[in-house]
């Protein structure tokens with residue numbers, strides 16, 4: 001992934017704190033004090049991914065700098081630091097772009113770093129991408145083309161959905177912790193999507209209530225004529241995972257047209273390595289199009305009759321939808337007495353991994369707005385999550401997931417390595 005430089009026009013004390021965070025994130029901070037300096041820099045270097053501007057002090061200079069970001073076909077997003085009371089006056093003389101972001105003083109340098117990282121990820125959306133913001137494509141864009149090109153011609157991200165038509169089997173728990181594991185410990189770029197518009201609690205379990213939802217954004221877009229991508233709408237959790245909630249209320253979801261949602265998920269695969277989707281337990285039209293797009297479908301099953309029955313039903317539906325070979329069971333609360341081999345036989349699905357019962361750990365982590373991966377990194381159950389992620393990544397590397405026999409092979413490979421997990 002191409003590393004970008006960040007132009008920073010902040011007062012010296014703030015520059016010191018912010019630049020060290022930017023360095024820690026692996027980007028190069030470059031201080032600019034005047035519009036002239038910024039102009040020289042932009043002429044010299046093509047790898048400036050974001051400019052942090054001071055929207056509170058010396059506003060004329062800031063406006064001049066802002067214009068330079070869009071001169072000569074450039075389209076460099078600005079992160080504008082402003083005072084909270086000034087936020088609603090920040091129209092930038094009618095020139096503000098959709099990929100700009102605002103940040104209010106006082107701020108912590110670390111939270112600003114997360115913002116910059118997210119912006120740099122989004123900036124990698126290819127310019128010709130019709131489903132990202134229309135404004136990104138305006139104007140001559142040739143000079144910036146190589147900067148914004150997708151990171152090599154590498155494989156696109158994988159869509160992993162977590163589904164079982166029964167509630168309470170651990171879909172949300174597994175989605176949240178797999179996302180965190182891939183991002184935090186495996187260095188992957190992850191988008192976690194809460195597609196459960198009825199009972200979804202991804203955001204609340206990560207302490208991210210009141211985030212802007214896709215339903216909010218797309219409704220606003222009707223007025224502005226924009227079309228924001230998932231990467232633009234998502235908010236970043238402190239663990240680095242981009243979190244996206246489809247809707248806060250089950251009543252206002254008409255805007256979430258299934259085909260459009262599916263397209264947006266597919267587009268997100270260009271900027272994320274993994275798109276993890278937590279689903280509502282139903283077979284409605286939204287879920288059906290998402291099933292169709294999925295590379296892998298994780299089916300958490302707890303060792304009890306209702307959950308097993310539900311999984312059997314889903315397997316039969318999957319045959320009809322011709323997605324059966326993407327299914328992989330994750331036996332959740334695996335240490336509660338039923339053998340995994342028996343579950344594989346009964347459900348008719350290969351098990352990808354097992355996750356043991358973790359008592360209150362998941363609930364305690366959620367109470368603190370974190371995943372158990374960050375909160376309890378040394379616990380055995382987190383090893384289980386890690387094994388699950390390693391196997392997911394292995395299916396991706398071998399390309400086995402699409403071959404129709406991927407999961408079976410992966411699991412038999414890993415099965416013997418973890419005999420302690422066998423239920424007695």
Ligand SMILES: Nc1ncnc2c1ncn2[C@@H]1O[C@H](COP(=O)(O)OP(=O)(O)O)[C@@H](O)[C@H]1O
Nearest residue numbers: 167168169170171172173333356357358359362
């Ligand atoms: N392996 C586990 N160990 C302990 N508690 C778990 C485990 N898996 C899930 N839970 C708990 O079970 C409840 C239901 O899980 P959840 O992920 O919300 O299920 P779903 O999304 O399928 O409805 C939650 O309170 C969760 O913390």
Ligand SMILES: [Mg+2]
Nearest residue numbers: 171172196201
């Ligand atoms: Mg759930």
